[in-house]
Amino acid sequence: MGCTAADVADALRAVARVVAEHRAELVRLDREIGDGDHGENLHRGFAAVVSTLDGELPATPGAVLKLAATKLISTVGGAAGPLYGTAFLRAATSVGDAAELDAALVAGALQAALEGVVARGKAVVGDKTMVDALTPAVAAAESAASSGGDVAGVLAAAAGAAEEGAESTVPLVARKGRASYLGERSAGHLDPGARSTALLLRTFAGSAR
Amino acid sequence: MIGLVVVSHSRALADGVVELAGQMAPDVRIVAAGGDGSGGLGTDFAAVAEAISGADSGGGVVVLFDLGSAKMVADMAAEESAGEVVVVDAPLVEGAVAAAVAAQGGADLRRVADAARSASGRTDRSARTDRSGETGQPGRSGAGSASAPAGAESSVDGVRAEVVLTNGMGLHARPAALVVRSLAELDARVVVRFGDERADAASVLALMGLGAPGGATVEVSATGPDAAEAVRRVRELAGRDFDE
Numbered sequence: 001m002g003c004t005a006a007d008v009a010d011a012l013r014a015v016a017r018v019v020a021e022h023r024a025e026l027v028r029l030d031r032e033i034g035d036g037d038h039g040e041n042l043h044r045g046f047a048a049v050v051s052t053l054d055g056e057l058p059a060t061p062g063a064v065l066k067l068a069a070t071k072l073i074s075t076v077g078g079a080a081g082p083l084y085g086t087a088f089l090r091a092a093t094s095v096g097d098a099a100e101l102d103a104a105l106v107a108g109a110l111q112a113a114l115e116g117v118v119a120r121g122k123a124v125v126g127d128k129t130m131v132d133a134l135t136p137a138v139a140a141a142e143s144a145a146s147s148g149g150d151v152a153g154v155l156a157a158a159a160g161a162a163e164e165g166a167e168s169t170v171p172l173v174a175r176k177g178r179a180s181y182l183g184e185r186s187a188g189h190l191d192p193g194a195r196s197t198a199l200l201l202r203t204f205a206g207s208a209r
Numbered sequence: 210m211i212g213l214v215v216v217s218h219s220r221a222l223a224d225g226v227v228e229l230a231g232q233m234a235p236d237v238r239i240v241a242a243g244g245d246g247s248g249g250l251g252t253d254f255a256a257v258a259e260a261i262s263g264a265d266s267g268g269g270v271v272v273l274f275d276l277g278s279a280k281m282v283a284d285m286a287a288e289e290s291a292g293e294v295v296v297v298d299a300p301l302v303e304g305a306v307a308a309a310v311a312a313q314g315g316a317d318l319r320r321v322a323d324a325a326r327s328a329s330g331r332t333d334r335s336a337r338t339d340r341s342g343e344t345g346q347p348g349r350s351g352a353g354s355a356s357a358p359a360g361a362e363s364s365v366d367g368v369r370a371e372v373v374l375t376n377g378m379g380l381h382a383r384p385a386a387l388v389v390r391s392l393a394e395l396d397a398r399v400v401v402r403f404g405d406e407r408a409d410a411a412s413v414l415a416l417m418g419l420g421a422p423g424g425a426t427v428e429v430s431a432t433g434p435d436a437a438e439a440v441r442r443v444r445e446l447a448g449r450d451f452d453e
Contacts, residue, residue, distance in 0.1 A: 037251065072287060077251045081279035120281055177277060 002094055003208065006066040009053045016046035018203045019196070024104035029192035033179035037078055038192040045076035060185070061101045065109075066093035078178055080193065083117050083130065090116030102153045107138075107145035110158060114138045121176060128174040128186065137162035138203055147153035152199030155205035162201045166194035211312040212238040212264030215305055216257055216274040216283050220244035221241050232411065232434045233382045234309035239262040251278045252285075257286040261294055263294035269293035269318035271325060273304050276336035295322045306413050310386040322391070327411065367432035368440045374449035379423040383415035384451035391442045399443070402428040410443070 003011075011185040019026075019042045026039030049071045058064050065088050073085030094112035097106050116135045139182040140161035154177045169191035177193070213230065215260055217223035223243025231239050242260035243253025243354060259273075262272045269292060272283045280296065287294035295318060304325035311324035374380060380388075380403075392410055399410035403425060408415035410429070421427050431439040446452075 002396065035250070073254050077245050077253060077282075079254075079278035079281060081254060082285050085285070120284065 002102045003061055003106070004065050004100055005058055005061050005206070008061045008101070009057055012046065012053065012064070012068055013050050013206045015203045016043075016050045019046050020044050022199055024175055026192050026196055029190055029195055032189045032194060033182055033186045034172065035078070035178050038080060038196065041076045041080050042084075042196055043080050045081065046073045047073040048072075049050055051057075060095075060097050060099060062092045062095040062097055079121070080196070083121055083193070086116040086120040087113035087134075101151065103145040103151050106151050106154050107141040110134075110138045110141045110192075123176040125175040126172060128169045128172040128179060128194075129176050130190045130191070130197040132169045132191065133162040133165040133194040133197040133201075134170070136165040137197070141174065151194040152205065152208040155201065155208050159198065161202040162194075162198040166171050166190065166198040169194045177189055210237060210266055211268050211308075211311065211316065211318055212240070212266050212270045213305060213308055213321075214240050214260045214270055214272045214283075215259065215301070216252060216260075216272060216279045217241075217243040217301070218245075218250045218275055218279060219250060220248075222301075225304055225414040229302065230309035231388055233306055234313035236281045237258055237263045237309050237312040238266060239305070239309060251280040254286060255281050257282050258289060261286055261290050261292070262380070263268050265290075265292045267292075269295070271308050271321050273281075273299060273301055273308065273325060275301050293318055295319075296323045299324050299325040299328050300392060302408070307389070310390065310413055311387075313416045314390055319367055327393075350409060356433065367371065367430055368436040369428060369430035370415045370444055371426055371441050372444055372447045373426050374421060374423055374447060376447075376453045378453070379425055380416055380419055380421040382417055384453075385413045387405075387451050388416060388443055389413050391446060392439050395433075395439050395442075397433035397435040397439035398431065399407070399431040399436075399439045401443075402430070410439075420447055 023039040023043045025196045026042065027036055028035045030038035049068045052067060052071055058067055069088035070091060072088060073081055076084065087152060091109035094109045095101055098105055112173040113131040116123050117131060125132055125135050141154045141158040144157035154178040171187055173184055174180040215223045215226045219382040220243035223241035227241040229238045238264045240260040242257040246256055261270050272287060272294060274280045274283050283296045287296050307328035310322050311321045328398035376384065388410055399418065401408050401410050401416060403421040406419050408419050410416060416436040429440050429443045
C-alpha cells in the first residue's frame with residue numbers, strides 16, 4: 001500500500017493541526033534561544049498550505065510536496081521558510097511523478113530533504129539545529145526501508161530517531177542560526193527547529209498508519 | 210549597469226543603507242527589501258524576489274544581507290531569478306557603499322561583488338580609522354630614494370607624500386570613491402592621515418570619516434610593492450581636483 005497525493009495532502013493537514021497545537025511551545029522554545037517567531041511562522045505557513053490544498057489537490061504526491069514547498073517559502077519567513085521550503089522541494093524532486101509513494105521513495109525523499117537543508121543552511125550534526133533531528137531520522141528511515149518496512153514503519157522509525165535527535169540538542173552550544181549569538185548560554189535548551197522537525201515526522205508517521 | 214539589493218530583517222535598516230549607498234551612486238538601482246512584509250522584523254521571500262527584479266536592468270544584481278536567515282532567503286530568491294544574481298557575504302553598510310561605487314563606475318557583476326567583499330579593508334580592520342597612532346605610521350628616517358616619485362618621500366617602511374585638497378569640498382563621498390577605485394588594483398596598503406586621524410584608503414567610508422575639507426592638507430603613506438604608484442595616483446587625483 002503506497003501513499004497517494006490525497007494521503008500526502010491529509011498528512012499535511014494533520015501537520016497544520018499539530019503545529020497549531022504546539023504553537024505556544026515552539027514560540028517558547030524559540031524565545032529562549034532565538035527570536036521567538038518559530039511557532040507563529042510555521043503555523044502561518046502550514047495554514048497557508050492547507051488552504052491552498054483545500055482549493056486544489058495536485059495529481060501526484062510529488063506535486064503536493066512541491067505546492068507545500070512553494071507556500072512555505074512564500075509565507076513562513078525567517079530561517080524556517082527557506083529551510084522547510086527547500087526540504088519539501090527536494091523531497092518533491094526526489095519522488096518525481098510517482099503516483100504512489102512506497103517505503104523506498106519515502107526514505108529517499110527524507111534523504112533528499114536532509115541534503116537540501118544542509119545545502120541551504122550549511123549546518124552539520126552537533127550545531128544545534130534541525131539537522132540534529134533530521135540526520136538520524138534519515139538513517140533510521142533507510143534502515144527500516146532496506147529491511148522491508150512499509151511506509152508507516154519507515155516514518156515511525158524516522159520519527160523516533162528524530163525525537164531522540166531533537167532531545168540531543170539540549171546540552172549543545174549552538175553554532176548556527178540566531179541561537180549561535182548566545183554562545184554558551186544556548187546550552188540547556190531544546191532547539192526549536194529540531195523540535196518542529198520531530199513533530200512533523202511524528203505526525204507523518206501517525207498519518208500513514 | 211549592475212543593480213543592488215539590500216536585504217535586512219529591519220525595514221528601517223534596509224532603507225537607511227539604500228539611502229547611504231545611493232548618495233554615492235546616483236545612477237545605480239539600489240532596492241531595499243527589509244522586514245517581514247507585515248510591518249515586523251523578518252525577511253520576506255516575495256519582497257526579496259521583487260527587489261531583485263526591480264534592481265536588474267540586464268547586467269545582473271548583487272545582493273547584500275544582514276543576518277543568517279536573510280542570506281537563505283536571498284539565496285533562494287537568487288536561484289529563482291531569471292537574471293544573474295550574486296549574493297555577497299560582506300559587511301552590510303560598507304559592502305553596499307563599495308558595491309554602489311563600483312557599479313556607478315561601470316564595473317561588471319564580478320567586480321561589483323568583489324568590491325563588496327573587500328569592503329572591510331584589506332587585512333587589518335584596526336587601521337581603518339585609527340586614532341591611537343599605533344599602526345600605519347611609516348618612519349621619517351631615510352632620505353628620498355630613486356623609487357619615490359618627485360615630491361614624495363621614501364623610507365624603508367614605504368612611501369609618503371603630503372597632498373593638498375584644492376577642490377572645494379575636500380575628501381567627500383565622490384573623491385573618496387575615486388581614490389578607492391584608483392587604488393583597488395594595486396598591491397599596496399595605503400593610509401591617509403588628516404590631523405590625528407588615519408583612514409585605510411581601501412575604505413570609502415573611512416576616508417569620508419576623516420572629514421578633510423577643501424583646502425586641507427592630508428598625508429598619504431603607502432607600503433607594499435606598488436606603494437610608489439599608489440601615492441602617485443592619489444597625488445594625481447588631487448592635482449586634478451578629483452575631476453570636479
